[in-house]
Amino acid sequence: MNALKSTMLKCSIAKFRRALSVVVLMALLPPSMGVSQSVDELGEYDVKAAFLVNFVRFVEWPATSFASPQSALTICIFGEDSFGEAANSLKSKIVSGHPLSVRRVNDVREVAACHILFVGSADSKQLGIIQNTAAAKSILTVGESAAFQKAGGMIRFVLEDNKVRLEINLGETEAALLKVSAKLLSVAKIIHPQSGRN
Numbered sequence: 758m759n760a761l762k763s764t765m766l767k768c769s770i771a772k773f774r775r776a777l778s779v780v781v782l783m784a785l786l787p788p789s790m791g792v793s794q795s796v797d798e799l800g801e802y803d804v805k806a807a808f809l810v811n812f813v814r815f816v817e818w819p820a821t822s823f824a825s826p827q828s829a830l831t832i833c834i835f836g837e838d839s840f841g842e843a844a845n846s847l848k849s850k851i852v853s854g855h856p857l858s859v860r861r862v863n864d865v866r867e868v869a870a871c872h873i874l875f876v877g878s879a880d881s882k883q884l885g886i887i888q889n890t891a892a893a894k895s896i897l898t899v900g901e902s903a904a905f906q907k908a909g910g911m912i913r914f915v916l917e918d919n920k921v922r923l924e925i926n927l928g929e930t931e932a933a934l935l936k937v938s939a940k941l942l943s944v945a946k947i948i949h950p951q952s953g954r955n
Contacts, residue, residue, distance in 0.1 A: 800843070801916065801921065802839050802840045802841065802844075805840070805843070805875075806844055808899075808921065808923070809832055809847065810847055810852055810857070812897060812941070813852040813853050813857070813873070814852060814853055815937065815940055815941035816897055816930075816936065816937050817935070817938070818897075818934075818935060828855065829855060829857070830852070830856070830857055830858070831858045831870060831873075832844075832858070832860075832872070832873045832875070833859075833867070834859070834861050834875045834877060835875065835878075835879060836863065836876060837877035839877060847859050865887055868890050869890055869894050869896075872897065873899060874898050875899045875900065876899070877901075878902075881904065881908065884905060884910075885908060887908075888929075891911070891933055892909075892929070895935055896933065897933070898929075900914070906924065906926065911925065911926050911929045911930050911933070911935070912924070912925050912930075913948075922946065923941075924945060924946045924948050925937060925942065925945045925946070925947055
């Protein structure tokens with residue numbers, strides 16, 4: 758009987774943990790994505806787009822990053838764009854007092870105008886320039902590849918068990934004068950890689 762109770766308790770804990778992870782992710786999703794939708798119903802890049810919007814809520818930029826408190830916040834997509842319509846749905850939203858704009862950029866000289874930069878694809882030379890610009894201009898960099906992370910990327914999306922997970926390089930965000938909230942840190946893995954940035 759004790760073995761049966763123990764097994765039932767373990768199953769309940771596992772179910773609770775799964776439910777809690779869904780609740781945490783749904784709390785991070787924008788209000789337009791109702792809690793009635795399961796994560797399985799959303800596409801990978803819909804979830805990643807939701808995270809990009811919520812980074813605006815959970816990351817604080819220096820006041821000098823904006824001309825005024827109501828200035829637009831620009832989310833840029835560099836290189837290969839896997840977001841498609843998911844990114845277009847972010848346009849015209851107002852988050853934390855900032856209207857969002859979305860730009861696709863293919864030249865490293867354009868990244869200085871971004872507040873959040875998703876790096877879809879870039880060679881190692883481009884990654885170095887991007888990360889140096891990001892540190893100097895307080896741009897939050899987000900990507901997916903190991904090379905992005907090694908070059909000093911700040912937030913990396915990792916697909917694990919069909920779920921989007923976050924890895925945050927806190928040293929790089931701090932170097933760029935970006936303050937990441939404890940709420941965002943609580944749902945991420947904090948990493949401390951050796952930066953490839955010069």
